[in-house]
Amino acid sequence: GDSVTQMEGPVTLSEEAFLTINCTYTATGYPSLFWYVQYPGEGLQLLLKATKADDKGSNKGFEATYRKETTSFHLEKGSVQVSDSAVYFCALSDGGSQGNLIFGKGTKLSVKP
Amino acid sequence: DAGVTQSPTHLIKTRGQQVTLRCSPKSGHDTVSWYQQALGQGPQFIFQYYEEEERQRGNFPDRFSGHQFPNYSSELNVNALLLGDSALYLCASSFSGSGAYEQYFGPGTRLTVT
Numbered sequence: 001g002d003s004v005t006q007m008e009g010p011v012t013l014s015e016e017a018f019l020t021i022n023c024t025y026t027a028t029g030y031p032s033l034f035w036y037v038q039y040p041g042e043g044l045q046l047l048l049k050a051t052k053a054d055d056k057g058s059n060k061g062f063e064a065t066y067r068k069e070t071t072s073f074h075l076e077k078g079s080v081q082v083s084d085s086a087v088y089f090c091a092l093s094d095g096g097s098q099g100n101l102i103f104g105k106g107t108k109l110s111v112k113p
Numbered sequence: 114d115a116g117v118t119q120s121p122t123h124l125i126k127t128r129g130q131q132v133t134l135r136c137s138p139k140s141g142h143d144t145v146s147w148y149q150q151a152l153g154q155g156p157q158f159i160f161q162y163y164e165e166e167e168r169q170r171g172n173f174p175d176r177f178s179g180h181q182f183p184n185y186s187s188e189l190n191v192n193a194l195l196l197g198d199s200a201l202y203l204c205a206s207s208f209s210g211s212g213a214y215e216q217y218f219g220p221g222t223r224l225t226v227t
Binding site: 004034036042043044045046049089091100101102103104105106 | 117146148153154155156157158161169171203205215216217218219220221
């Protein structure tokens with residue numbers, strides 16, 4: 001079945017460092033891809049999305065490009081802040097009229113001042 | 114504009130008991146999905162409700178059941194609770210006409226089974 005694999009954490013960076021969190025997927029169809037962020041004690045917030053190959057999702061300085069040839073959707077940010085400390089989840093929608101989301105296990109990011 | 118709301122925030126139950134969790138979708142949304150998030154894991158899909166019917170279901174036993182009301186709000190019921198049911202239960206809502214499968218999540222209900 002469809003699945004998402006993302007890099008194991010935790011990831012610890014200094015403020016203003018460059019961030020990459022790798023995400024690859026397996027899907028039989030043409031899924032939509034998402035990054036969600038979960039701050040401590042909270043639910044999930046949609047960070048960005050891409051619905052077809054070569055689409056680039058972006059929000060709050062974060063970017064990810066839907067790469068069909070490598071089945072990847074890596075999350076990047078040029079300069080992280082302490083406030084970016086959270087758990088990041090890569091997810092895909094398995095299609096259908098309102099496809100359910102399939103999540104990776106999450107990557108915890110800690111940014112030190 | 115109120116987002117997705119869930120109640121209660123926290124709940125402690127004993128093995129074998131039954132529990133009901135509630136969710137109100139974001140204004141304008143008509144579809145509700147439920148997810149279980151165990152500690153340190155990604156959310157796992159339980160089921161989805163649309164037009165008051167279960168439209169999709171994940172790999173969860175029949176002990177997990179749900180309901181959607183005419184105002185689109187939803188309940189998740191879990192019978193015969195097991196220790197392994199301890200988790201954060203997330204409700205997500207979406208609009209069937211959006212076409213982008215974009216789901217908005219509530220803050221979750223933390224269920225502890227002792």
